[in-house]
Amino acid sequence: MTTPHAKPNTNKAQKTVRVLLPLPVGSGYDYIVPPDLSIKIGSFVSVPFGKKEVLGIVWAEGSGEVPASKLKALNRPLDLEPLPEVTRAFVDWVAGYTLTPPGSILKMVLGGQLRPLKDKDKLDFPQPDPALLTGNLTEEQTRAAEALCADVQEAAYAVTLLDGVTGSGKTEVYAQALAQCFRQGRQALLLLPEIAMTAALLGRLEKHFGAPPTLWHSGLTEKQRRLNWHAIKQGKAKFILGARSALFLPYADLGLIVVDEEHEGAYKQEEGVIYHGRDMAVVRAHLGKIPLILASATPSLETHHNVKQGKYKHLILHSRFGAAKMPQIELVDLRAEKMSAQTFISQPLFDALEKALAAKQQAMLFLNRRGYAPLTLCRACGNRLQCPSCTAWLIEHKKTSRLHCHQCGYSTKIPSACPVCNAEDKFAACGPGIERIAEEVAARLPTARAAIMASDTLDSAKGAAELVEQMDNHAIDILIGTQIMAKGYHFPRLTLVGVIDADLGLAGGDPRAAERTFQLLQQVAGRSGRAEDEGTVFLQTTQPDHPVMQALAKGQRDAFMQTEMRERQAFHLPPFARLASLTISGADRTQVVVAAQKIAAAAPQTERMRILGPAPAPYAILRGKTRYRLTIQAARNVNLSAAVAAWLAPLSLPRTLKVQVDIDPYSFL
Ligand SMILES: [Zn+2]
Ligand SMILES: [Zn+2]
Structure with missing residues (x-):
């Protein structure tokens, strides 16, 4: 960029900037700014990197670590508004906290690879209309909604736990806060632990605001990603619904974040950049000086602790909406039940299933274990079939007639002879997976129409929607599934829930095992009896005296939380x-x-x-x-x-x- 008249020695006056690249390396490199370019902090620029030209963000003034004579010049700015300051601050904060190179966080901000808009792209996103939201709320809901709306109006950092049992109408309450945010012309982000199973919620929100939310999750097409990212950055998309990664998008003017099901483990990203979506949402709200709503029927101990410490506000919805009542929870002591080794549905649960079917009602059987059996062993020599590359048993799947490793995805045909002792036909399936429960239902209740619901049997969101429709049309009597079906569905005819192995989550060395088991089972139980019919839940357990089972049976959530809190404190575990x-x-x-x-x-x-x-x-x-x-x-x-x-x-x-x-x-x- 030198002109024929430029003086030879301009090094002293040369301006340099530090450019952050969306790559897992260092914390940015210095580049020379050609004098004819107007560059701001946050500008999108193209820079030479190795032999390539890559996109980066001007992050700061040049560090001066490398003399300007050895630096390259940046090429040109892109035709994009600079990255907002709050987004940059968020990148730096998360990078420092998670010990991740900031470039890896920047990559999430850019939605992966930055895709420039194409000429024919249109960003005319339908706008949510807050006037369409009707306020048909109970007195309790109204009070909660007013408190949340006041926070949105205040436009300052504030965290509120919206705490209400399944069916208490939390969505309707936080929808009022979303409406307030739209009235102020700002963007609102609703985070969900999983997007695939949320068709019903999406429909409700679209009805509330007359426009579908703009989505952000891994299932978007290339084009949707490009359009949504630019619409969010330009502020043309007002209502964003996304998975945890949506938190990192470069919002033009974010005014509110709602984290639904805040206790969900799915908010933790375990690969690549390891972070907790809920915790980072608190950070993002703090940096952006905006309110955050954490919604849950079974809040995490961490959030509860913050409420107790006075750091978070607490709004409670005590009652179920309309005529719905809380389900009755019965414990079935498996030690006292006479069951054959091939039977997993106890007599009390079986009787209740028959009764529900006779009354033309629906039932759900829950077992958080995919496949047919968790373990296959040779009865001749005791050999257990194990994955060749993991410390994990191979799991038989009837659907594919294969053995699968749930850790690495390895699968193989079921061998005809034992690889250790060569005995033929000596393999025995040990324990149940949901396929085996389906087999038992088919044998013992041959007229019942049963269906399986698990992440590997549902190929797509469409598959899930079809299954939900079949439940709605009562084309299914018994739904058998894993935790995927614990999510927000509401089936009015569903009055019975049977938990096959309530103890499953309690084993192992996870300090949150009891808390998680309580949350999951409470959520599963909440599927039952959400209309006029009272629901019943059977928990099959070998530990009926365990504090988790007792708390569930007696409906004593808060007492359980207190006990759990004391244990954590005694053992120096989070949140202490x-x-x-x-x-x-x-x-x-x-x-x-x-x-x-x-x-x-x-x-x-x-x-x-x-x-x-x-x-x-x-x-x-x-x-x-x-x-x-x-x-x-x-x-x-x-x-x-x-x-x-x-x-x-x-x-x-x-x-x-x-x-x-x-x-x-x-x-x-
Ligand atoms: Zn063998
Ligand atoms: Zn494996």
Whole structure:
């Protein structure tokens, strides 16, 4: 960009900027700004990087670390408004907290690869009309809605827990806050743990506002992604409904965030950038100085704790909307039931199923386990069929007549002879998966029309919608499924829910096992009896005295939370302490073990932190890689991200190893 008359020595005056690239490297590079270009912080620019030209964002003034004479010039700015300051601040914050290169967060902001608009693209998105929302609310709902609307009007940071049982009309209440946000001409984001199963909610919201929300999730087509991203950035899309990744989009003017089902584990992203969508929503609301609504029928202990500490407000909806009553919950003590090894539906549940069918009502059987049987073993030698590349049993699926590994996706034909002792026809299926429950229903209730609902039997959102329609039309008597069907469906004729194995989630070393089991079973129970008919729920358990089962049976959520809270405090677990985990993995077992020990030996010596491990992870081998874990337990006031960063930075480890840092882990596998 030099002109014939330019003076030769212009280096001193050369302006430089630091450009962040959407790549998992460093925290940006300095580039020279050609004098004829007008560049602002946040500008989208194209820069030479290696042999390529890549897109980046002007992040800051040049750092000056590299002399200008050695720098390249940026090429040209793109015809896009600069990235908003709050979005940039959010990228930096999340990067620092999760110990992730900021470029990886920027990539999420850009929705993956930035796709420029094409000439024929039109961003005429239908606008939500707040005037269409009718206010047919109970007194309790009205009070809650007014409080939320006041926060939106205030336009300041505030977090409110909207706490109400299934069917209490939380959606109708937060819809009023969304309407207030639209009246102020600002954008609103509604986050859901999963998008695939939300057709019913989408329909309701579209009816409320006369326009469908703009979606953001992994299932969008290339074109939808491009249009939606630009409409959100330009402020032309006002109502955005998305999965956790939608939090990172560059909103032109975000005025409200709602996190529905805030307790859901699906908000935690476990791969790539490891973050918790709900927690990052709190950060985003704080940086943007906007209100945040956390909605749940079974709030997480973390959120409950923040309410107790006075950090979050608390709005409670006590009653179910309209005539609906809470279901009756019965515990079936499996130890006292005489059942054959091939039978999984107890007599009391079976009798209730017959009664419901005779009364032309619908039932749901819940078992959080896909496939036919979780374990196949050889009765001749005791060999258990295991995945060749994971520490996991192979799971028989009748639908495909194959054995599947649910960890890595490996599948194989069911062998005719045992690979260890060569005995033929000696394989036995141990325990039930939902396919096996369907088989039992077909054998014992041959006239009942049953259907299976699980993530692997539903190919698409369309498949889910069809199944929901069949339930609505009463073309199905008994729906058998995994936790996918615990999500917000409302079937008026569904009066009976049977939980095949209520104890399933309690095993293992997860400190949140009891809380999660309670939340899941409470949610499943909430499917029952949402119209005039009272619902009944049968929980089959071998631990009827367990606090989770007792709390469910007696409807004592708050008492359970208090007990659980005391346990967490006694054992220095979240929300009273902080956790982080390091997973070291690699193809060479010895290398992994040596590195894990080296990391442990370098651990900071402080009373405020305790290191557990290294120890083999519960899935000690996954996809052929050995995995070791370290868990760090720290006092609440320890800056765990900074401590772990300072701990790992000086260590040199083989490049063939991967060290995955998880701040606030939710998975302990
Ligand atoms: Zn054998
Ligand atoms: Zn596997």
